[in-house]
Amino acid sequence: MSMSEHTNPLGDKPIRVALLGCGVVGSSVARMLVESADDLRARIGAPVELVGIAVRRVGKDRSDVPVDPALFTTDAEDLVTRADIVVEVVGGIDPARGLLLKAMESGASVVTANKALLAEDGPTLYAAADAAGVDLYYEAAVAGAIPILRPMRESLAGDDVTKVLGIVNGTTNFVLDKMDTTGAGFEETVAQAQALGYAEADPTADVEGFDAAAKAALLASLAFHTRVKGADVFREGISDVTAADIAAAKAMDHVVKLLAICERTTGQNGTSGVSVRVHPAMIARTHPLASVRDAYNAVFVEASAAGQLMFYGRGAGGDPTALAVLGDLVAVARHIVAGGRGPGESAYADLPILDVGDSVTRYHISLDVEDRPGVLAQVAQAFADTGVSIETVRQHIRTNSSSGEARANLVIVTHAATEAALAATVDALAASEVVAEVVSVMRVEGA
Amino acid sequence: MSMSEHTNPLGDKPIRVALLGCGVVGSSVARMLVESADDLRARIGAPVELVGIAVRRVGKDRSDVPVDPALFTTDAEDLVTRADIVVEVVGGIDPARGLLLKAMESGASVVTANKALLAEDGPTLYAAADAAGVDLYYEAAVAGAIPILRPMRESLAGDDVTKVLGIVNGTTNFVLDKMDTTGAGFEETVAQAQALGYAEADPTADVEGFDAAAKAALLASLAFHTRVKGADVFREGISDVTAADIAAAKAMDHVVKLLAICERTTGQNGTSGVSVRVHPAMIARTHPLASVRDAYNAVFVEASAAGQLMFYGRGAGGDPTALAVLGDLVAVARHIVAGGRGPGESAYADLPILDVGDSVTRYHISLDVEDRPGVLAQVAQAFADTGVSIETVRQHIRTNSSSGEARANLVIVTHAATEAALAATVDALAASEVVAEVVSVMRVEGA
Known part of the structure; x- marks a missing residue:
């Protein structure tokens, strides 16, 4: 890749990268770091040096990972203090949380694919990134290779x-x-x-x-x-x-x-x-x-x-996820080279999180009912009683195979209603003598 | 937006922005610059100052654009020398090209939506950006608000x-x-x-x-x-x-x-x-x-x-396009604040551009033919003679309304073939005595 020169206060000082985890994603990351070294150097404006890979067991055969076997270590605690960027692809809450906090305290930026940890304790990680003036990037945590x-x-x-x-x-x-x-x-x-x-x-x-x-x-x-x-x-x-x-x-x-x-x-x-x-x-x-x-x-x-x-x-897989990790790594490394930082946590709006009972959706309801006059009126009344407005009704007559009784299938799509009102409607329908079975209840989205 | 502090060598020195053009997109950009000033300042780490808007006529009523009317100017040549970032939404080759080259020579980064100019003379613009050490961004030139x-x-x-x-x-x-x-x-x-x-x-x-x-x-x-x-x-x-x-x-x-x-x-x-x-x-x-x-x-x-x-x-429209422009403006402004640059031109692969006659596609061909034995064999032979392989054939018998003659419609999908081979096939079909009409020839993509 032909790149114009970047401001580079570090000269050719390498960006030290520590990798936590060497499973499907980790080994893809390690391989890409080696195979794309020239490309990464051009894009970042400084070489990338893989300083270690933390694994649970050192003895395992990892001949498919084209790195010096001496780079594998079980001492993750030490490894995170020796890097400019720590890439975490282990997953889970602990010990990942402690390792990433220690990495940032030691001045390293973090690139992680750990959705569980971020969804559990993101603000603590962001606060540590802010305190240390480092980056916290996690593109790979949602939807793999898709830049979202x-x-x-x-x-x-x-x-x-x-x-x-x-x-x-x-x-x-x-x-x-x-x-x-x-x-x-x-x-x-x-x-x-x-x-x-x-x-x-x-x-x-x-x-x-x-x-x-x-x-x-x-x-x-x-x-x-x-x-x-x-x-x-x-x-x-x-x-x-x-x-x-x-x-x-x-x-x-x-x-x-x-x-x-x-x-x-x-x-x-x-x-x-x-x-x-x-x-x-x-x-x-x-x-x-x-x-x-x-x-x-x-x-x-x-x-x-x-x-x-x-x-x-593609939302998953070693290569797509590793690619998202590498995209973050380049962005973070360029910030280190240029002396800046990417966006930190943005939680200024601090909006209340509404209860699901308050959320409003359209519903699709399929009912097996007796096939006799007045049934539709009774079903419609159950909706009216619980304040749920009907958008469309479609009726199919069919013969119940086991008993031979005539049954009708009613498919009802409602206007937007709350979860709470719908739940009351479904209870009323289930209890109704004209309803043989509530076959299916499902939300309808994307209108 | 709550943002952590950025390294900011400029302190609170504003980023001066010049806008070239005030049509549908330009007026959206101007309005967003004013209405989102606080947000932009937080994201960039420095305030943004709109220093002028180049227009063809100053007298026109622009009361929908919430800026000081004194900012409108017809002297675009002067305006581009007074900015850190020049935003161009005029379109067309000239005078846009000269103005952007002058802007970059004067040390300004450029954000443009001008696909025609970039497709005509991109390398000249990139070279000017490299020579001046400034950014050239153009997200809005393709697919409006879609970050592609x-x-x-x-x-x-x-x-x-x-x-x-x-x-x-x-x-x-x-x-x-x-x-x-x-x-x-x-x-x-x-x-x-x-x-x-x-x-x-x-x-x-x-x-x-x-x-x-x-x-x-x-x-x-x-x-x-x-x-x-x-x-x-x-x-x-x-x-x-x-x-x-x-x-x-x-x-x-x-x-x-x-x-x-x-x-x-x-x-x-x-x-x-x-x-x-x-x-x-x-x-x-x-x-x-x-x-x-x-x-x-x-x-x-x-x-x-x-x-x-x-x-x-959405690929077009004032607001979607303006949003793409603003996204670029934030990226470029942050580079200015942090003292770096984004990626420049990447043309290292320098691959040959193949002739369309060489490109290989599947084709869908609809033919009206005489409905008599042997026609399909004759049609198939025309494909074979020109080296185009058939994937599927579907035949419908229909009665031609004007003459009353029985006609068949043949729908043929080919395996991948070159434009050149297909053109020869179509010529042969059109000249064939059994083909009444070549109804439709179209490429098939996305298999």
Whole structure:
């Protein structure tokens, strides 16, 4: 790469990089640091020197990582004090937190992919970065190779973001996409995803939405300049999504996605705040998020001046994640060379986080009811009693195969209603003598 | 915005900004500079001072632009020497080129939205920026508010980009989308777009692909580290796209888009190089680009490590474009405060630009033929003679309404073939006695 000269107060003094972790992402980072050394030097204006890789065990065969074996160490505590930039790809809360705090106290900037730690304790890390005058970058923590955090911190920083809709977990998107294309059920599809390596042996963190909730917290914090923790995020996974839900979505030209939703909104009591939630929802097939297939990720942003934006790409994998890490590393290293810093924490808006009961959504409800006159009126009354307004009703007559009784299927889409009102409606419907079964209840997003 | 302190060698010395042009984008930029002054100061670490706005006539009513009327001047030559950053939103080659060169000679960094000038003479501007040690930023020149150039210059800089597919012209996308949804013809739809303000009175620059070609040149230059000028780009507009083409695409679940295609490829003679072209093409409705509706833009990128990425958003309009300008302005101002510079021109790869005759694509061909035995064999022979391999053939029998003769419609999709071979095939088909009409020939992309 031909680059013009940069101001470089350090001359050719190398930027010392310490790497914490050498798993799938870590070994990709190490390999790229070696293979792209000339390119990195040109982009940064100084050479990068890998000073050590902290691992749990030193003896393991790591011949696929093209570095001097002497660089591997189990003494992470010491390693973080010997670097200008500490790259952390270990994950988890501890010992990562203590190591990153120690690194920053020692004057090192931090590049991390650790969404769990940031969603748990981001403000403590930001405070340490501010105190030490160093950078804290974490592009790889959300949506892998997709540059989404940097645009939100930089390009959109002067705009007012009103809503973020994200497909931020590849495993659940893979499962829902396969359920959509094959018609298969949840359990069967998860087993298939496990066989293909798209889901872990214990898929809880993905399918129950914990991973997506941590990412939603990071997105909401940046979008609304407000501290949002993973624990603040309402969370509902996909394990209750049935083949019937998927079929119901298909019938109205929608598709079911696990969405991370961050919204600037006003609660029922008039409080202006933010709603942050992760749950499955139907979106129209014409919506840009509907085209996100397989294990891909995408983040859809609505902002006052910019309008609608979407960022799409691979959300996981060693190389995509390592690339995001390297992008951050170049930005941070250039700040070190030039003597500046990137943006720090921005939490000035400090908006209240609204209760999920206050959040307002449209709902799709599928009911099996008795096929006799007056049933629709009774069902409609249950909605009216609980203050939920109906947008459309569609009725299909069908014959129940086991009993031979005539049944009708009612598909109702509501106008926007609160979670609380909807829950009351569903309770009333379930208790109603004319309703044989509440087949599916699902939120509808992206209108 | 709460920001930590930055290193600031200038103290509170303001960053002087000169604005060239005060049309739709310019007035948005001026308004945002005033309304977001506190925010910009916090993000930059120094205040921004608007020192003048160059316009053609000073007398005009500009009461919607909330600045001191004394700032308006017709003396752009003088204004550019009094600024730290010159923002150019006038467009066109001259006098913009001379003004920006003078600005940089005087030590100012440049932020511009001028795709035509960059595609015509980018290297001269970059050389001036290098000589003066200043920044040249132009995020607003491609795809408005969508942050696409910065990711390509920074986040993806260490990756190998293999292909870029862009919908980079809102007018043509609006026209093609409306043709798809209404079934109307080209002329009629352009008239409708003009009435709605989506197309200019003289729509040539948009519908004939000149605007998209300039943007393709900028994307290809960044993607492949190679100088590509607008004139190097093969260009075919949408004025020959018929309702029959759109219907043919629909029949195979495809959609027609005007694509800017930048591809790292190998020519027929074995030369490794880049192919840069703008033309209408069919893409499958399941492709993420197919969901780009109305006047939206999107850029789809394939890279070795990152995989597939897509950036989607509003491609034009005062506020989205102004926001892109402001994002650049903050980046450049922060470099001034910190004493560094952003990335300069990267043209080290210097790859040959391949002739369009060498570029390889799949084709969709619709033919009206006589409905009698042996016709398909004769048609297939025409393909074989010209070395184009057939992927699928679909035949519909229909009765020609005017003559009453039985006709068949053949829809043929080829395997990848060169432009040159396809042109020979089409000539042979047109001359064949069994072919009544070549209804539609269109490239197929995004497989």
